[in-house]
Amino acid sequence: MSDIKKFMFVNRKAPYGTIYALESLEVVLIAAAFEQDVSMAFLDDGVYQLKKGHATKGIEVKGFEKTYGALEDYDVTKLYVDQESLDARGLTADDMCVPVEVMSRAELGKKMDEQDVVLSF
Amino acid sequence: MLHIINKSPLDRNSLETVLTTATGGSILLIEDGVYGATKGNACEGKLKAAMGKFKVYALQGDLEARGFADRVTDGVTTVDYAGFVDLVADSKTNQSWL
């Protein structure tokens, strides 16, 4: 597979309330298994996906916080988080369950411009 | 009246509309709505300001699932599913703000 493209998955939805976050994560793992250059952006309520400490037993739904930890094995290490979105939700980089790169919206916009494919969830 | 909200306050304006429309009663935050009852959220000030008019509840299981059980805004009462049922049974009318 020589034709490697830059894929960015843009996540703007909270986990569990809708299926978007889990769907995005699954597609990311599939794209990464095909050895593409994958990055993920988290902004707006999407930053909630990475909030540490999901305990989903009470709502009887399979939690997927742990799966973000496998992204590194899939060579998905470019996780970009919007500073403004964290601020609006009382969150900081320390609240994230995996190592992320926190950046401004302007920087995030530049990263989007560098992509071959952008997929929105 | 019991107002039930299941949307995040920073994604949809359900909470904002309840706070500016309803005359009082109880607000129960469930599913993604529970983000409205978390410390440091941009809506925290508005929610706190409305607490004289409304009694605010949030569903414990949904807070736990999202990793916010230990960051509930002061003044919010958490309830389990049985408490949810009691709230519905105790109010004359319910409105789910979809």
Next chain:
Amino acid sequence: MATIDVNGKSYETDEEGYLVDLSQWNEDVGGYLAQTEGVAMTEQHWEVVNFLRDYYNEFQIAPAVRVLTKAIGKKLGPEKGNSQYLYELFPYGPAKQACKIAGLPKPTGCV
């Protein structure tokens, strides 16, 4: 929904023979599933199957082959972390066959 019978107990599987409830898994079930795949289990086979179960417990997913190969290499050494070794153990695909034997769902990204 299909079922399999192991030691007088019945277990639900999906239409491709993957165990539906992975918490029901035990070594006897693993051994039975291996038979249906035509795999004669050895210590080396169990090592991979147990590795997959640990991986699933940690990350809640069954890894893709490439990831499995790399992760096994990291943990069990390069002589085991290569596709030749893994395909010799599980000729019809290490992720697919070993996952089935381990009672896990089909790996994400496995078509």
